[in-house]
Amino acid sequence: MGTWLALVASLNGLAAGAFLLGAFGLLATRQMLGCVRFFRLQSLALVASIFLIAIGMRVPDLIAVALLDLAIKPLLIPWLLRRYVREELFRRREIDQLLNIPTSLVIGLTLTLTAYFLAGVLPPAAGAMGNINVPIGLAGLLLGAYTLAVRREAVPQLIGIFAIENGSLFAGIAIAPRLPLVAEMAFPFDMLIIALVIGILTRITHERVGTTRVGALATLREGAPK
Amino acid sequence: MTLFVILALPLIAAIVSALPLGRKLAPSATLLAAVASVCLVGRAALTVAAGHRVVAVPDWVELDGLGALILLLVAVVGTTAALFSWGYIAREENSRHLRQYYANYNLFVFSMLAVPMLVEPALVWTAVELTTIFAIYLVAFDNTPEAVEAAWKYSILTIMGGAMALLGFIVLFHAMRFGNEPFTWAGLVKLAPKVSPEVLESAFLLILIGFGAKVGLVPLHTWLPDAHSQAPSPICALLSGVKTTVVLYVILRFVPILNASGRINVDRWAIIVGLISVGIAAFLILQVTDYKRLFAFSTVEHMGIILVAAGLGGAAAHYGAVYQILNHSLTKSFCFFAAGTTLLAVDTRQIADLRGLIRTSPIAGVALLFGGIAIAGAPPLAVFLSEFSIFRSGIAGQHYIAIGLLAIFIIVAFFGILHHLNSMVFGEPMPQATPMTPVHLPLSSVLTLILAGAPIVILGLYMPSFLHRILQTAAQGLAG
Numbered sequence: 241m242g243t244w245l246a247l248v249a250s251l252n253g254l255a256a257g258a259f260l261l262g263a264f265g266l267l268a269t270r271q272m273l274g275c276v277r278f279f280r281l282q283s284l285a286l287v288a289s290i291f292l293i294a295i296g297m298r299v300p301d302l303i304a305v306a307l308l309d310l311a312i313k314p315l316l317i318p319w320l321l322r323r324y325v326r327e328e329l330f331r332r333r334e335i336d337q338l339l340n341i342p343t344s345l346v347i348g349l350t351l352t353l354t355a356y357f358l359a360g361v362l363p364p365a366a367g368a369m370g371n372i373n374v375p376i377g378l379a380g381l382l383l384g385a386y387t388l389a390v391r392r393e394a395v396p397q398l399i400g401i402f403a404i405e406n407g408s409l410f411a412g413i414a415i416a417p418r419l420p421l422v423a424e425m426a427f428p429f430d431m432l433i434i435a436l437v438i439g440i441l442t443r444i445t446h447e448r449v450g451t452t453r454v455g456a457l458a459t460l461r462e463g464a465p466k
Numbered sequence: 467m468t469l470f471v472i473l474a475l476p477l478i479a480a481i482v483s484a485l486p487l488g489r490k491l492a493p494s495a496t497l498l499a500a501v502a503s504v505c506l507v508g509r510a511a512l513t514v515a516a517g518h519r520v521v522a523v524p525d526w527v528e529l530d531g532l533g534a535l536i537l538l539l540v541a542v543v544g545t546t547a548a549l550f551s552w553g554y555i556a557r558e559e560n561s562r563h564l565r566q567y568y569a570n571y572n573l574f575v576f577s578m579l580a581v582p583m584l585v586e587p588a589l590v591w592t593a594v595e596l597t598t599i600f601a602i603y604l605v606a607f608d609n610t611p612e613a614v615e616a617a618w619k620y621s622i623l624t625i626m627g628g629a630m631a632l633l634g635f636i637v638l639f640h641a642m643r644f645g646n647e648p649f650t651w652a653g654l655v656k657l658a659p660k661v662s663p664e665v666l667e668s669a670f671l672l673i674l675i676g677f678g679a680k681v682g683l684v685p686l687h688t689w690l691p692d693a694h695s696q697a698p699s700p701i702c703a704l705l706s707g708v709k710t711t712v713v714l715y716v717i718l719r720f721v722p723i724l725n726a727s728g729r730i731n732v733d734r735w736a737i738i739v740g741l742i743s744v745g746i747a748a749f750l751i752l753q754v755t756d757y758k759r760l761f762a763f764s765t766v767e768h769m770g771i772i773l774v775a776a777g778l779g780g781a782a783a784h785y786g787a788v789y790q791i792l793n794h795s796l797t798k799s800f801c802f803f804a805a806g807t808t809l810l811a812v813d814t815r816q817i818a819d820l821r822g823l824i825r826t827s828p829i830a831g832v833a834l835l836f837g838g839i840a841i842a843g844a845p846p847l848a849v850f851l852s853e854f855s856i857f858r859s860g861i862a863g864q865h866y867i868a869i870g871l872l873a874i875f876i877i878v879a880f881f882g883i884l885h886h887l888n889s890m891v892f893g894e895p896m897p898q899a900t901p902m903t904p905v906h907l908p909l910s911s912v913l914t915l916i917l918a919g920a921p922i923v924i925l926g927l928y929m930p931s932f933l934h935r936i937l938q939t940a941a942q943g944l945a946g
């Protein structure tokens with residue numbers, strides 16, 4: 241039994257590594273399609289971790305949560321985005337970032353280190369195998385927020401939000417694995433509605449403003465010319 | 467059971483609104499559902515104020531004092547805004563857009579009604595997210611590039627806040643390990659003394675940052691003036707009047723929990739964050755160029771005032787906080803109805819383009835003047851009384867620095883609002899701003915102005931005893 245648990249725990253460590261890799265990938269890729277792929281990778285790592293924690297800590301409810309997350313995050317959300325956001329936007333490279341990618345990676349590294357220290361403020365994980373989830377989830381949250389801040393395109397910004405949510409869940413699952421099932425079921429559905437609504441909003445933005453470079457949206461401010 | 471009916475009404479209205487059966491069906495259904503829900507909510511609030519419990523599902527869907535006040539405000543502003551929409555949205559020629567507007571309107575009201583009656587924090591998070599999502603379409607309704615831009619900024623910043631707050635709610639659930647209580651607001655208050663303080667404090671800070679973005683607390687307020695100026699006016703009334711309050715209510719739920727813990731100084735956080743918002747907003751009010759943005763910044767200011775009042779501590783300050791919540795919702799929704807009427811009359815949002823409104827359109831001019839004076843906090847209107855009660859409780863509690871700063875900021879905002887109003891309402895009308903034909907304001911707009919304006923005057927002179935009881939129960943909820 242001991243070796244079995246050790247195996248599950250080390251697999252969870254692998255999932256955490258993949259999760260962090262996904263977060264850095266979101267930061268580093270210039271292709272919009274690449275953004276979606278790294279988001280998929282990150283979500284799959286999240287699903288794997290939920291599944292492993294369900295086994296390791298014996299919380300059968302979490303298996304249902306993992307299945308629902310599997311259906312919604314890596315599959316349904318990218319499909320919805322493909323459906324609502326024009327194809328040509330997906331083929332594009334993003335050239336307009338606030339900071340260049342090497343600088344972003346260095347900042348990302350600093351954020352990850354910060355997350356390790358900040359994790360001490362949060363309550364510890366419910367079981368020893370989840371210990372790694374708290375700092376990695378927090379790093380995912382910070383990296384997602386940073387991605388959101390430096391990206392200037394609609395789709396990467398939206399994925400930045402999902403990355404923040406992924407980070408919250410990745411840490412949260414380990415801290416409170418026995419959250420009521422109804423609530424845990426509500427989270428992914430919420431994300432689904434967000435993807436739908438913002439996908440449509442992206443299309444409208446493209447139609448009305450002629451670009452999805454949302455960084456260029458700056459007509460509303462104090463003292464703006466009429 | 468009553469609570470389920472209250473939730474079902476806007477859902478039914480949303481479905482009926484979506485049916486393509488004539489242009490009058492959607493507004494009538496919406497108004498009917500809103501009026502019915504005001505009656506039911508009023509009855510439920512009175513039951514709560516009388517000391518009884520209104521429970522639909524124990525530990526999940528319940529109504530307590532604080533929730534009852536917020537529920538009542540959502541229902542009331544939901545009704546006046548539905549009435550105002552009648553004439554305001556009728557300009558929209560495309561019937562499909564009209565139906566979409568009302569369907570989304572009802573869903574938005576539904577989600578706002580759900581927040582105060584849910585007592586399980588994780589579900590509250592979901593409901594708050596829904597209020598954000600359902601409002602996106604409504605903000606972008608005018609479909610101009612500016613409206614789309616406002617909707618984009620609004621959705622990105624507030625949904626990001628929601629994703630951060632999610633971690634806070636999960637951390638909060640961790641507190642359940644310290645004892646055997648249900649995961650509800652009341653259960654958390656009982657449990658708080660046993661929970662280690664870092665759990666509660668880290669949860670609170672994550673939620674303060676995350677939901678602070680939705681409330682429009684500085685520095686995450688930048689989306690608020692955009693969204694609240696570009697959305698159609700009835701939606702602005704809902705967003706500024708109750709949506710921000712509904713989210714602030716969730717943050718205020720932490721005041722009794724953290725106070726019960728006894729080892730965390732939540733009051734300090736509330737006062738500092740609140741004062742920063744009031745101060746920045748007061749000085750931004752001075753330089754606005756758009757009168758809807760003027761009222762939007764005033765919302766940021768008032769959210770700060772409420773937070774400061776909640777942080778001052780003590781029964782009198784808590785009463786001041788809930789009193790301010792009530793007066794702000796009623797007055798701010800009126801301000802946006804007045805701004806909407808002005809927009810119908812002169813078709814410009816720019817303060818500089820507006821002169822002598824009182825001659826071009828007396829109704830809009832008087833309404834705008836009255837709304838501005840009321841929200842700035844001039845006596846003897848409602849906001850003045852609640853702000854005064856906050857000052858008094860703060861001085862009694864010896865918070866001299868906080869109250870001194872608060873008073874300075876409120877006075878700056880007061881003169882800022884009056885300065886802009888003076889230049890818009892009085893003076894000689896500009897020749898190009900005068901319409902060729904006299905403006906015909908929709909009857910529903912005038913009716914809304916009377917209905918929404920009456921409580922502001924009445925509450926300034928006299929506090930009905932039933933409302934006083936509701937406020938008292940709400941203030942007790944803040945004390946824990």
